[in-house]
Amino acid sequence: RPTILHRAYRLEKDLDTPAKIFFKYEGTSQAGSHKPNTALAQCYYNKMEGTKRIVTETGAGQWGSALSMAGAMFGVEIKVYMVRISYDQKPYRRILMETWGAKCVPSPSKNTKVGRRILAEDPDCPGSLGLAISEAVEEAASQEESKYSLGSVLNHVLLHQTIIGEETRMQMEMADAYPDIIVGNTGGGSNFAGQFLPWIRDKISGKKPDLRIICVEPEACPSLTKGPYTYDFGDEAGLTPLLKMYTLGHKFIPPPVHAGGLRYHGMAPIICHLY
Incomplete structure (x- = not known):
């Protein structure tokens, strides 16, 4: 860190727009995404508490890759x-996790009660993040030296990710610019919240009341635009605490679109509160 803030000159030219377009690129980490920002922190604090093993879920594989990398750095076993x-769809992400010493299994699996139940109901189930969370939580809760770790949605994860927006503020100052519009994609919400939370204080305080912040979500899993704002579980089996969020329901299995990290039924409570 810091990661690069790019000025998209050629895109501006192709669009024939007077707007200045900047984008913050988080793909330069060893794991290839923004996820190490929280994976390193979570693995470090687990190590300090004597945790031997962490169990987690992953969608497209970015979070799993990041936590596997952090586990290798701090000597913590990762499942x-x-x-x-x-x-x-993404065998190379699995290979990356295994290269860092993690064990990676497809969800739903036969390892857990919830996995076996889902497979009995639908042997061809493509899985979902909510279901993978259930399997990880169930396994972590059943083994004394294991803990569960989540890579998005929760407040502490969004806090770790604000390094993205804090860096961007400094970089935009260097460019003598301030954004009129901030746009980002949302799955569980940590990536985009990491960018916009350091800016939204200017809007809330009245310093920049016209600042626009736009979340973009997949049509296949439209929790913000189609889901009710209510308390719901963060996982399929209802093992997590209830979260107040826009949700399509914790039993929802999204279509098997390629954007695996965006196939989550809910949204970060902080984003939902501000929406």
Whole structure:
């Protein structure tokens, strides 16, 4: 860090727009995404508490890759339940996790009660993040030296990711610019929240009341635009605490679109509160 803030000159030219377009690129980390920002922190604090093993889920494999990398750095064993459709579509992410010493299994699996139940109901189930979370939580809760780790949605994850927006503010100052519009994609919400939370204080305080912040979500899993704002579980089996969020329902299995990290039924409560 810091990661690069690019000025998209050629895109501006192709669009024939007077707007200045900047984009913050988080793909330069060893794991290839923004996820190490929270994976390193979570793995470090687990190590300090004497945790031997962390169990987690992953959609497209970015979070699983990041936590596997962090586990290798801090000497913590990592087990990853990877959503089955992404496990099949993205073998190189699985190889990356295994290269860092993690064990990666497709979800739903026969390792857990919830996985066996889903497979009995639908042997061809493509899986979902909510289901993979259930499997990871169930396994972590059943083993004394294991803990569960989540890579998005929750407040502490969004806090870790604000390094993205804090850097961007400094970089935009260097460019003598301030954004009129901030746009980002949302799955669980940590990536985009990491960018916009350091800016939204200017809007809330009245310093920049016209600042626009736009979340973009997949039509296949439109939690913000189609889901009710209510309390719901963060996982399919209802093992997590209830979260107040826009949700399509914790039993929702999204279509098997390629954007595996965006196939989550809910949204970060902080984003939902501000929406």
